[in-house]
Amino acid sequence: MGALASTTVDLARTQFATTSIYHFLFVPLTLGLGPLVAIMQTLWLRTKDEQWLRLTRFFGTLFLINFAIGVATGLVQEFEFGMNWSVYSRFVGNVFGAPLAIEGLAAFMLESTFLGLWIFGWNRLSPRVHLATLWIAVLGTWLSAYFILVANSWMQHPVGYQMVNGEAHLTSVWALLSNGFALRAYVHTILAGVIFGSIIMLGVCCWHFLRGRQVELFRKAALLALIVAVPITFLQLIVGNRFGEAVTSAQGMKIAASEAQWNTCDPCGFSLFQIGGFTKSDETPSFSITIPRLLSYMATGSFSGQVQGLNQLQAKEQRKYGRGNYIPDVRVIYWAMRVMAFAGVLMFLVAALGAWLYRRKKLERARWFHRTAIAAIALPYIAATAGWILTEMGRQPWIVQGLLLTSKATSPNVSTTWLGISLGFFVTLYVILGVVDFVLMRRYARPEEAKPREELAAPAVTY
Numbered sequence: 001m002g003a004l005a006s007t008t009v010d011l012a013r014t015q016f017a018t019t020s021i022y023h024f025l026f027v028p029l030t031l032g033l034g035p036l037v038a039i040m041q042t043l044w045l046r047t048k049d050e051q052w053l054r055l056t057r058f059f060g061t062l063f064l065i066n067f068a069i070g071v072a073t074g075l076v077q078e079f080e081f082g083m084n085w086s087v088y089s090r091f092v093g094n095v096f097g098a099p100l101a102i103e104g105l106a107a108f109m110l111e112s113t114f115l116g117l118w119i120f121g122w123n124r125l126s127p128r129v130h131l132a133t134l135w136i137a138v139l140g141t142w143l144s145a146y147f148i149l150v151a152n153s154w155m156q157h158p159v160g161y162q163m164v165n166g167e168a169h170l171t172s173v174w175a176l177l178s179n180g181f182a183l184r185a186y187v188h189t190i191l192a193g194v195i196f197g198s199i200i201m202l203g204v205c206c207w208h209f210l211r212g213r214q215v216e217l218f219r220k221a222a223l224l225a226l227i228v229a230v231p232i233t234f235l236q237l238i239v240g241n242r243f244g245e246a247v248t249s250a251q252g253m254k255i256a257a258s259e260a261q262w263n264t265c266d267p268c269g270f271s272l273f274q275i276g277g278f279t280k281s282d283e284t285p286s287f288s289i290t291i292p293r294l295l296s297y298m299a300t301g302s303f304s305g306q307v308q309g310l311n312q313l314q315a316k317e318q319r320k321y322g323r324g325n326y327i328p329d330v331r332v333i334y335w336a337m338r339v340m341a342f343a344g345v346l347m348f349l350v351a352a353l354g355a356w357l358y359r360r361k362k363l364e365r366a367r368w369f370h371r372t373a374i375a376a377i378a379l380p381y382i383a384a385t386a387g388w389i390l391t392e393m394g395r396q397p398w399i400v401q402g403l404l405l406t407s408k409a410t411s412p413n414v415s416t417t418w419l420g421i422s423l424g425f426f427v428t429l430y431v432i433l434g435v436v437d438f439v440l441m442r443r444y445a446r447p448e449e450a451k452p453r454e455e456l457a458a459p460a461v462t463y
Helices: 002-023 027-047 050-084 086-120 127-156 173-177 180-211 215-250 252-257 294-300 310-321 330-359 367-375 378-393 416-444
Strands: 161-164 167-170 270-275 287-291 398-400
Touching (some): 002 378, 002 416, 027 127, 027 215, 027 378, 050 180, 050 416, 086 167, 086 398, 127 398, 180 215, 180 330, 180 378, 215 252, 215 294, 215 330, 252 310, 252 330, 270 294
16 A cells, blocks of 8 residues: 555655646746837837837737647646645645735736737727737736746745644745745745746847848847847846755755765765766765855855765754654655756856857857857746746755645545546657647748738838
């Protein structure tokens, strides 16, 4: 029976992980591309430059395709909570009810309603009102992200609650909404979204440059992408670094696993790469390239700060929660951390190099950079996926940190057979949706889709 339960938990985790990771491939691009499109439309309204209108319609189409598929994948998560994780749903329902209700009834309604007005209001609303609908829709997407992260961050760092009959009950809405972990995670996620939008916009522009099509038009978009990408990618490196302090305070096991730090150190170095050292039977790496004191700074804000080791944290949690293994998969957490960090550095370097080429008036002719920027479109997806693996798997074996174990949170009456069937169905569906998204995005990102002004259904409203 134990093996069966374990299999059920593993299948339920795999299904939810598949849904969550796939959904988050669309969310950050929505968060980042929306405001960039709104900026383009604002520039068109202020300057009357028809090229900004063409760019608004062009990138707005990509934004809408991504938004639509993101919504479809996000709805599945809501059903999985109740169907596969009923124990968890009962446990957190009195806490999650507030932020999830606000997200669904207020933020999502706000973004979907005003996005609909923007889609169908080109020839019906005045230019200023039409622009306002897009900015409000963007605000709605950012509010949605906040309330979702409030719920997720409570799982990472529970606050404002009390236990009643084995269930968590909310005692302070303010504590929930102002959770320091949530605020830091929100800033980190919004910056990631803006990076998504700017890096992908730059890659699309370079695709056009590489083919020598609509160069004058996409030079404007490339400049906007670079103006945004250079400072934001750099700022994200700083914010991500400082986020480590919040993680250390709330989840010391996660930060220790991200460095495969088995014993407490003071000060602690951060390894760029290591071989071995990922298991209890092999704690010492056979090879490592380490930056001295960097982990101490990332985890505590001080280059001489102490970081507790996995062995010491395991002993502490056993004393507090009882016998068991509280160490996550160290190898996965270690590499997820580095994939995320290295991808972030590469995006900054690509953006900085692009800005240098633009300043030297070489961006449109540097074909080697065009290919680099096109390939760099994959980097935000890689970084975001690695970041969520680090966030969620680093919390294991807890589904709610310190309160509820993942192994005790699944629905008792859901069989492994039905979980396996539904997992196969979802994977097939996601593959189909992924192909549809790729085909549509590629179709509407082709040079011939950047049609001349007279072929656009532009607003027929006079100023």
